[in-house]
Each structure stands twice: as C-alpha cells, then as structure tokens.
Amino acid sequence: MSDDKPTTWTTAITQIEPNHVRLRGYDIGELMGPVSFGSAVYLILRGELPDEKVGRLMEAILVSSIDHGATPPSALAARTAASTGASLSASVAAGLLAINRYHGGAIEDCAHQLAHIVRRCDETGQSLDCVAEVMLDEMKQAGQRMAGFGHRIHTDDPRTKRLFDLAVEAGVDGPHMEAARAVHRVFASAGKNLPMNVDGAIAAVLAELGFEPSVMNGLFMIARLPGLIAHALEEQARQRPMRRIDPTNHTYDGPPPRSLNPNP
Numbered sequence: 672m673s674d675d676k677p678t679t680w681t682t683a684i685t686q687i688e689p690n691h692v693r694l695r696g697y698d699i700g701e702l703m704g705p706v707s708f709g710s711a712v713y714l715i716l717r718g719e720l721p722d723e724k725v726g727r728l729m730e731a732i733l734v735s736s737i738d739h740g741a742t743p744p745s746a747l748a749a750r751t752a753a754s755t756g757a758s759l760s761a762s763v764a765a766g767l768l769a770i771n772r773y774h775g776g777a778i779e780d781c782a783h784q785l786a787h788i789v790r791r792c793d794e795t796g797q798s799l800d801c802v803a804e805v806m807l808d809e810m811k812q813a814g815q816r817m818a819g820f821g822h823r824i825h826t827d828d829p830r831t832k833r834l835f836d837l838a839v840e841a842g843v844d845g846p847h848m849e850a851a852r853a854v855h856r857v858f859a860s861a862g863k864n865l866p867m868n869v870d871g872a873i874a875a876v877l878a879e880l881g882f883e884p885s886v887m888n889g890l891f892m893i894a895r896l897p898g899l900i901a902h903a904l905e906e907q908a909r910q911r912p913m914r915r916i917d918p919t920n921h922t923y924d925g926p927p928p929r930s931l932n933p934n935p
C-alpha cells in the first residue's frame with residue numbers, strides 16, 4: 672500500500688501564520704520593546720525567556736565581544752575579503768569563517784574542559800585546584816592548550832573580571848566559574864601569567880546558565896557580527912582595493928577615551 676500523505680517536518684522555533692509571528696510562542700510585537708536583544712537570543716536558543724538579571728548578563732556577554740580592533744583573524748579576514756570588492760555578506764561571511772578553535776571558538780572547548788574538571792572533582796572528591804593541576808599537566812604532556820586562557824595582547828583581560836562580577840551580581844556563580852578560577856590559580860602558581868580571556872569567562876558563565884557547549888561559539892558569532900560589519904564597511908570606505916593589509920601596523924584615529932559618566 673502506498674503512502675500518499677504529504678511528508679511534514681516539525682520546528683519548535685517560530686510559528687508563522689498570515690499576520691502573525693510567534694517566537695517560541697510569544698507574539699513578536701509583544702517582545703518588541705520590552706525584551707532586550709540578549710533576552711531574545713536566550714529565548715530563541717533556550718526556548719524560555721530569562722529573568723531580568725540573566726537577560727542583563729546576556730546583554731553584557733554580547734557587548735563584551737562586539738569588537739576587538741583590527742588585529743583579530745576574523746576582522747582581518749573580513750577586511751581582506753572586503754578589499755577585493757566582495758559584497759558585505761561575503762565579507763562578513765569570510766570573517767565568520769575565521770572564528771574557530773583558537774579565536775572566538777575557544778568558548779566551546781573551554782566549557783568542555785571546565786566540565787571535565789568539575790566531573791573529575793565529583794568523581795574523586797579531590798579539590799578543584801588539585802584536579803586542574805593534574806589536567807593541565809596532562810594537557811601539557813599532550814601538547815594541548817587550555818582553551819579560554821592566554822591572550823596575545825592582554826595580561827589581564829578587562830572583560831573577564833567585569834563579566835564575572837556581573838554574573839555574581841546576577842546571582843550566577845557555581846562549579847564552572849570556580850573551576851575557571853582554579854585553572855587561573857594553577858597557572859599562576861606555576862609561574863605562568865596566563866589570564867582568563869573573554870572566551871574563558873563566557874564559557875564559564877554560559878555553563879553556569881545551563882547552555883550546552885555546542886551552542887556557545889554561536890553566541891560569540893552573534894556578538895562579533897556588528898564588529899565584522901563595521902570593519903568590512905570601513906575597509907571599503909577608507910582604504911584602496913586589494914591593499915596589502917599589515918595585521919598590526921595601524922593606528923586608531925577614532926574618538927578619544929570617553930565615559931558614560933563624564934562627571935562621576
């Protein structure tokens with residue numbers, strides 16, 4: 672007997688009907704205005720709206736990684752494509768393609784490694800520092816690096832402490848953030864000044880929020896997209912086509928340092 676029924680597949684993200692758009696069940700018009708972009712990102716990825724504090728933390732994560740100047744591989748990739756006359760979408764796609772294990776994509780690996788430390792502690796009853804020390808030693812022997820630590824420019828990544836402070840303020844702290852602190856302590860006691868970078872801080876905070884590691888690099892991509900667009904557009908507006916782009920030999924000529932609170 673042949674089955675003539677039309678095949679159908681299901682999606683639980685957004686319901687579209689004539690004159691109606693419902694994101695995870697919520698009418699888009701109701702979300703527009705009161706709900707921040709960070710909360711909407713949480714909603715689409717997790718299926719529920721976060722509470723206000725977690726929504727603000729999501730915003731802070733997205734702001735923390737919006738741009739890091741012209742030297743990151745993704746900015747250089749976007750600029751290189753833009754300098755060839757590529758469209759905005761192609762330039763930005765080139766930038767996104769450069770987000771991987773060692774740049775922007777360290778978040779997922781870091782989350783796995785922090786979870787590994789937490790699991791080993793639970794299994795063995797040993798302290799976080801003890802387990803972190805053994806794991807880092809094993810990784811060193813295997814020629815591997817602890818994702819989310821170290822930075823080419825910063826010795827004390829300004830985004831890390833702020834993100835951890837905001838998480839604690841939002842009532843978010845726990846074993847993954849503790850494991851990240853332990854890794855930092857173990858590096859320091861071995862005489863290695865390897866700061867927890869923003870990828871590491873995001874990994875620890877997202878893990879505390881219950882995000883799966885597989886989605887975490889996506890949050891970095893969402894955050895960095897405006898920066899990549901700005902770099903691609905600036906490249907085409909201010910530079911000649913197909914120039915030789917030196918990765919580091921540039922100077923900043925934007926606004927001087929300023930504050931949201933000019934008269935504190």
Ligand SMILES: CC(C)(COP(=O)(O)OP(=O)(O)OC[C@H]1O[C@@H](n2cnc3c(N)ncnc32)[C@H](O)[C@@H]1OP(=O)(O)O)[C@@H](O)C(=O)NCCC(=O)NCCS
Nearest residue numbers: 773774775777816817818819820821822823865868869870
């Ligand atoms: C980001 C990164 C590429 C910067 O590297 P760098 O400042 O150029 O440092 P180097 O590659 O010169 O390494 C210097 C030393 O620190 C060690 N090191 C650097 N980062 C390390 C890490 N994450 N874990 C373990 N050891 C690390 C190196 O093995 C090297 O040790 P050695 O002197 O005994 O050989 C590097 O720290 C790294 O790979 N980090 C992990 C990936 C990551 O978090 N990326 C996101 C960056 S925002």
